[in-house]
Amino acid sequence: MVPTIEDISAAAARLAGVAVRTPLLRCDALDEAVGARVWVKAESLQRGGAFKLRGAYNAIAALAPEARARGVVAYSSGNHAIAVSIAAKLFGVGATIVMPADAPAAKRDAVRANDATVIPFDRVRERREDVAAKASGAGQALIKPFDDAMIVAGQGTIGLEIGAEIAPDIVLTPASGGGLASGLAIALPRARVIAVEPEGHDDIVRSLASGARERNAPGVRSICDGLLSESTGEFTYPIVRARLAGAVAMPDSAVKRAMAFAFRHLKLVLEPSGAIALAAALEGGLELAGACVAVIASGGNVDAAAFAAAIAG
Amino acid sequence: MVPTIEDISAAAARLAGVAVRTPLLRCDALDEAVGARVWVKAESLQRGGAFKLRGAYNAIAALAPEARARGVVAYSSGNHAIAVSIAAKLFGVGATIVMPADAPAAKRDAVRANDATVIPFDRVRERREDVAAKASGAGQALIKPFDDAMIVAGQGTIGLEIGAEIAPDIVLTPASGGGLASGLAIALPRARVIAVEPEGHDDIVRSLASGARERNAPGVRSICDGLLSESTGEFTYPIVRARLAGAVAMPDSAVKRAMAFAFRHLKLVLEPSGAIALAAALEGGLELAGACVAVIASGGNVDAAAFAAAIAG
Numbered sequence: 001m002v003p004t005i006e007d008i009s010a011a012a013a014r015l016a017g018v019a020v021r022t023p024l025l026r027c028d029a030l031d032e033a034v035g036a037r038v039w040v041k042a043e044s045l046q047r048g049g050a051f052k053l054r055g056a057y058n059a060i061a062a063l064a065p066e067a068r069a070r071g072v073v074a075y076s077s078g079n080h081a082i083a084v085s086i087a088a089k090l091f092g093v094g095a096t097i098v099m100p101a102d103a104p105a106a107k108r109d110a111v112r113a114n115d116a117t118v119i120p121f122d123r124v125r126e127r128r129e130d131v132a133a134k135a136s137g138a139g140q141a142l143i144k145p146f147d148d149a150m151i152v153a154g155q156g157t158i159g160l161e162i163g164a165e166i167a168p169d170i171v172l173t174p175a176s177g178g179g180l181a182s183g184l185a186i187a188l189p190r191a192r193v194i195a196v197e198p199e200g201h202d203d204i205v206r207s208l209a210s211g212a213r214e215r216n217a218p219g220v221r222s223i224c225d226g227l228l229s230e231s232t233g234e235f236t237y238p239i240v241r242a243r244l245a246g247a248v249a250m251p252d253s254a255v256k257r258a259m260a261f262a263f264r265h266l267k268l269v270l271e272p273s274g275a276i277a278l279a280a281a282l283e284g285g286l287e288l289a290g291a292c293v294a295v296i297a298s299g300g301n302v303d304a305a306a307f308a309a310a311i312a313g
Numbered sequence: 314m315v316p317t318i319e320d321i322s323a324a325a326a327r328l329a330g331v332a333v334r335t336p337l338l339r340c341d342a343l344d345e346a347v348g349a350r351v352w353v354k355a356e357s358l359q360r361g362g363a364f365k366l367r368g369a370y371n372a373i374a375a376l377a378p379e380a381r382a383r384g385v386v387a388y389s390s391g392n393h394a395i396a397v398s399i400a401a402k403l404f405g406v407g408a409t410i411v412m413p414a415d416a417p418a419a420k421r422d423a424v425r426a427n428d429a430t431v432i433p434f435d436r437v438r439e440r441r442e443d444v445a446a447k448a449s450g451a452g453q454a455l456i457k458p459f460d461d462a463m464i465v466a467g468q469g470t471i472g473l474e475i476g477a478e479i480a481p482d483i484v485l486t487p488a489s490g491g492g493l494a495s496g497l498a499i500a501l502p503r504a505r506v507i508a509v510e511p512e513g514h515d516d517i518v519r520s521l522a523s524g525a526r527e528r529n530a531p532g533v534r535s536i537c538d539g540l541l542s543e544s545t546g547e548f549t550y551p552i553v554r555a556r557l558a559g560a561v562a563m564p565d566s567a568v569k570r571a572m573a574f575a576f577r578h579l580k581l582v583l584e585p586s587g588a589i590a591l592a593a594a595l596e597g598g599l600e601l602a603g604a605c606v607a608v609i610a611s612g613g614n615v616d617a618a619a620f621a622a623a624i625a626g
Contacts (some may be wrong), residue, residue, distance in 0.1 A: 023336045025358060028399075029426070044580040045338060045355075086341075106577065113342070260617070264419065267357045267613030269580040300580030304573070308621035 002239055003149050008156035008187050011058040015157055018090065019054050020046050022158075024165050024294075029265040034281050036288040039166055040266060040295045041158060044274055048110065050226075050299030051158060052076075052083035052145075055179060058154030059143050060087045068093055072143050073136040075099075075121075075128035077226050078107030079273075079299050080145040085114035096140060098132045104225060104271075104303045123228070124218055146179030147233025155180040158296065159187025168294040170286075172196055172277040175204055175247070176227040178236030180298065185243035191294070192245035196280040198222030202249035203231045204240060213237045223252045223306070226273035226299060248286065254279040259310040262297065271302035272310075315552055316462050321469035321500050324371040328470055331403065332367050333359050335471075337478050337607075342578040347594050349601040352479055353579060354471060357587055357613030361423065363539075364471060364611050365389075365396035365458075368492060371467030372456050373400045381406055385456050386449040388412075388434075388441035390539050391420030392586075392612050393458040398427035409453060411445045417538060417584075417616045436541070437531055459492030460546025468493040471609065472500025481607040483599075485509055485590040488517055488560065489540040491549030493611065498556035504607070505558035509593040511535030515562035516544045517553060526550045536565045536619070539586030539612065561599065567592040572623040575610065584615035585623070 025040045043051035060072060071094035074084040081097040088095035095116040099108060100123040111118055121131045136142050144151060158180070162168060168191045175181040175195030181204075185193040195204045200221030206214040215231040222228065232240050255272045258279035262268045270278070277295045280286060338353045356364035373385060384407035387397040394410040401408035408429040412421060413436040424431055434444045449455050457464060471493070475481060481504045488494040488508030494517075498506040508517045513534030519527040528544040535541065545553050568585045571592035575581045583591070590608045593599060 020336075020338070023333075023358065025333070027360070042358075045336065047340070049580055263582055263617065263620070267362055267582040269576055269582060304576065304621075304624040304626070307576070308617075308625065311617040312621065313617070 001149060003153040003156065003186055005187065007149070007153040008160055008183065011054070011153040012157045012160055014058055014061045015054055015154070018057055021161055022046055024162065025266055027265050034288055034293065036291045036293050038281060038293045038295060039168070040278065040297050041162055042268055043158065043296060043298050044268055044270055044300030048082040048086045049301040050079035050082065050274070051155060051180060052079040053086055054157050055151035055154030056080060056083035056143055057087040059148060059150040060091060062150045063141055067141050071095060071140045073132055073140040074143045074145065075132040076145050077228060078103045079226055079301060082107060082110045082301065084143050085111045085116035088116065089114045096135050098128050098135055102220070104301065104306070106301050106303045110301065123220060146177030147235045149235065151179045152182045152236065152239070156183025156187040159184040162294050163188055166292060166294065169291040170194060170288060171294045171296070172280050173296040174227055174273055174276045174298045176201070176229040178204070178232035178240045180296065181244060182236045182239040185239065193243065194245055194286065195240070195247040196277045196284070197247060197249045198224040198227050198276065199249045199251045201228055204247040205249050207232065207237070207241065208244065208247050224255060224273040224276055226271065227276065248280050248284045250276050250279045250284060254283045256310040258282055259307070260313055263311045268297060269300040269302065269307065270297050271299050274299035314462060316466040316469065316499055318500065320462070320466040321473055321496065324367070324466040325470045325473055327371055327374045328367055328467070331370055334474055335359055337475065338579055340578050347601055347606065349604045349606050351594060351606045351608060353591065353608045353610050354475055355581055356471065356609060356611050357581055357583055361392070361395040361399050362612055362614040363392035363395065363587070364468060364493060365392040366399055367470050368464035368467030369393060369396035369456055370400040372461060372463040373404060375463045376454055380454050384408060384453045386445055386453040387456045387458065388445040389458050390541060391416045392539055392614060395420060395423045395614065397456050398424045398429035401429065402427045409448050411441050411448055415533070417614065417619070419614050419616050423614065436533060459490030460548045462548065464492045465495045465549065465552070469496030469500040472497040475607050476501055479605060479607065482604040483507060483601060484607045484609070485593050486609040487540055487586050487589045487611045489514070489542045491517070491545035491553045493609065494557060495549045495552040498552065506556065507558055507599065508553070508560040509590045509597070510560060510562045511537040511540050511589065512562045512564045514541055517560040518562050520545065520550070520554065521557065521560050537568060537586040537589055539584065540589065561593050561597045563589050563592045563597060567596045569623040571595055572620070573626050576624045581610060582613040582615065582620065583610050584612050587612035
């Protein structure tokens with residue numbers, strides 16, 4: 001069942017006092033650069049440094065207490081891992097996280113700091129779903145990163161918060177598995193939600209063109225480590241196809257410039273994946289003139305060396 | 314006349330829709346590191362990248378329209394300069410800004426982007442007050458950086474916003490001229506407001522000990538470029554003496570570690586001066602255990618190279 005606005009409102013009620021109601025920021029330099037009224041939803045300031053806590057906490061809160069008590073397992077490129085580790089700790093249950101061996105140290109360290117067990121896997125040679133299935137043999141509930149109604153509803157709370165402050169014509173959001181994009185499209189039905197993907201991992205761009213669920217070839221071709229899923233999910237793909245207004249792919253060079261822009265003008269630490277929607281606003285060639293645009297800055301978990309390299313220009 | 318809570322409320326009314334109501338952020342890692350409930354008032358996310366817009370806009374708004382029409386002049390190490398340039402632009406009047414020749418490029422560029430005229434001066438050999446007096450010969454109103462009731466009232470609006478969300482036992486604030494510290498102490502009379510200064514520029518520490526208005530020797534001895542004033546002002550000193558609970562000086566090394574902490578855990582870009590109160594929370598040897606502590610993160614205008622060096626640790 002596709003989540004409804006009511007499901008998203010229920011998620012918002014669960015998240016009250018747990019998730020940060022993140023600020024919607026603007027600055028003159030951004031408005032001038034884009035030629036529009038641009039608002040940045042700073043989910044980098046979310047607990048755990050990324051929006052993922054919303055879905056993960058909502059999904060764990062929805063488990064039956066006796067299932068939850070057995071602990072949870074998750075596979076994630078990093079930010080969902082951090083989110084599950086925080087939510088599990090808040091509920092006082094164990095968490096086992098399957099993470100790519102090449103995940104940023106900042107993300108791995110954050111998961112370990114929340115007492116979760118990290119199981120590394122090879123992003124190219126192993127399927128994380130398989131490793132997670134093995135790890136969850138002990139009956140732990142699998143908290144999927146995006147392909148789940150409770151996850152979509154949780155991420156959709158971002159849209160509710162945006163809608164309470166502004167009425168965006170256009171929403172630009174990082175997208176990979178489609179959980180966040182789906183939640184935003186449901187929460188903000190009057191806005192044109194546009195998915196932004198890394199070049200080389202543009203399955204949504206291709207899916208919207210072909211009408212079929214496209215996949216990305218294995219391999220890492222972008223610095224956007226949080227946006228490298230093979231494709232949208234079985235659950236999220238129909239929502240993405242039916243409700244998104246479009247999709248655009250951005251090169252790493254534009255992502256780095258967006259990180260530098262956010263550093264200089266917004267004073268935000270954004271990770272590459274978290275800056276890609278801002279990159280699309282600044283350099284995506286989209287028709288934004290005069291519009292009210294909401295840009296999702298989805299996360300800020302980036303290693304110091306990578307950040308320094310991006311802002312050095 | 315020392316501003317009252319009513320004066321600060323009047324400033325808040327003038328600032329509505331102009332200044333950002335900045336978020337009060339917390340994170341588990343900070344609470345654990347300090348052993349207290351710590352809230353960070355992120356004035357780095359303020360328009361212009363620092364708290365200074367509050368006082369500058371309030372002071373310019375309070376000018377008689379015919380005086381304001383002649384334009385304004387200001388001297389500033391940077392953030393007040395940016396703030397005056399923004400406020401002048403909003404009122405559609407000219408601004409002339411006297412800035413140290415060694416001010417960070419990020420600050421100088423921001424002032425020029427707002428169409429203000431920059432007059433550089435030598436921080437060691439010239440008194441900025443004299444240069445500004447010469448520049449204001451044309452009858453432009455001087456907008457002082459701190460030594461003025463309207464400035465103190467404007468900066469005090471930060472305290473009102475904090476008090477609307479939490480009831481802090483202790484407030485740690487960067488301090489130099491004393492405008493922000495004075496405003497906070499008036500707005501939050503039940504809190505113990507503690508000034509944090511750079512080592513080598515610790516006139517408030519010495520003033521509170523001696524009972525006289527102490528001065529710093531000329532010269533630059535800290536990376537905290539926004540906290541290098543010669544002393545508190547004639548107007549602010551009595552407020553500082555009467556209302557502050559204490560003061561502490563922090564070395565640059567601790568400031569850099571605080572910038573790295575804010576990068577890693579809070580995802581905030583803080584300039585050195587903006588991170589010094591956080592440095593005091595983390596390493597200042599203050600008795601904070603179990604308290605509710607508000608930390609003012611006053612600004613985020615820092616050059617990329619300086620920021621990269623700080624977070625590289």
